[in-house]
Amino acid sequence: MAHQKYASCVEACNACADACDHCSTACLQEPDIKMMARCIALDIDCAAICRLAAGCMARDSEFAKQVCQLCATVCEACGDECAKHQNPHCQECAQACRRCAEECRRMSAGG
Amino acid sequence: MAHQKYASCVEACNACADACDHCSTACLQEPDIKMMARCIALDIDCAAICRLAAGCMARDSEFAKQVCQLCATVCEACGDECAKHQNPHCQECAQACRRCAEECRRMSAGG
């Protein structure tokens, strides 16, 4: 498929969106939710922009690189916040965010 | 991860959304676009509901089953339309839609 050119970045965006969506729900069940408030807020943002980025790449959009560049910024912030928390869902989300940030930076830098 | 319980359905939804997004763009480059008009319209709908369904499952939403049930209906219609066209992107999209419809029906029927 033509969108294969972005295949690994699309896959990283989908995986990151799923991890963020899962993390937000799991955070809401933690005993100390207050501590997780920024994590939840960033999870919501990050899932939304990752799904947008996956769609833009799959459509080979004129703006795919610019969307991925912003996606990398959001993923990085979300990954940094998640990494502060020891819950497995946060640690897994941090990993997905960092991989996605890296893929998006590479993609937006040149293809 | 807790959302692993829906893992194969989430994966099918992501793959179907990507295939639909790719198909809509590829259809717009076909010599006879007019013939592809309904395919493009269904691709847009199908990509949107597949991404919603993936998110609902990843968040373990109360409405995940109902969203997947509707997603199955949309995927089936999109798959039937795509199957009429011989372009590789349509044939690949038809396959992704059918697999997603099946996963979503199974998921909404019981988990």
Add this chain to the structure above:
Amino acid sequence: MAHQKYASCVEACNACADACDHCSTACLQEPDIKMMARCIALDIDCAAICRLAAGCMARDSEFAKQVCQLCATVCEACGDECAKHQNPHCQECAQACRRCAEECRRMSAGG
């Protein structure tokens, strides 16, 4: 515009999505977030399906009625949950959800 036929329902969906998105953030700043956990989860679902429904109506999608029918169900659940909480953002969100549920039911029932 042709999508004027659904104008009041599109408007209600956009307003409800915005109210839900606002409510989820405001809930995260409440002193007792734990009590707001289901409200936040439903806000996320409701915002997402309202934005899908607005898009489907604006595109005059074949599935607009079915999406609005499901949207009404989600709005009703979200409105019922929000109505339990006395915070102004929850009360305003409950109102937006109920208006949207009503518009979506009317739209899906006949046009």
Add this chain to the structure above:
Amino acid sequence: MAHQKYASCVEACNACADACDHCSTACLQEPDIKMMARCIALDIDCAAICRLAAGCMARDSEFAKQVCQLCATVCEACGDECAKHQNPHCQECAQACRRCAEECRRMSAGG
């Protein structure tokens, strides 16, 4: 409501998303679709980023300004393309895009 601070920009994003969604469907029914291919592709992108931007502002996201900045760029491109076509849906969409680009630029420049 707290998200009132972005009220006019949120409203412009919602209106632009609806106009783009409507324009993409209407373009697919034009006698010469081929001529509308880029318009359709940009409509899809623009609707998606406008709905993301509306959500980010309503959630008072940390990234609302950056999302609006990118949204302005996409709206401008979509508005320029739509403005080339004399169909009423394209002309109306061009207007919605330009108003949204202006609101998003103002919002991202300072609040």
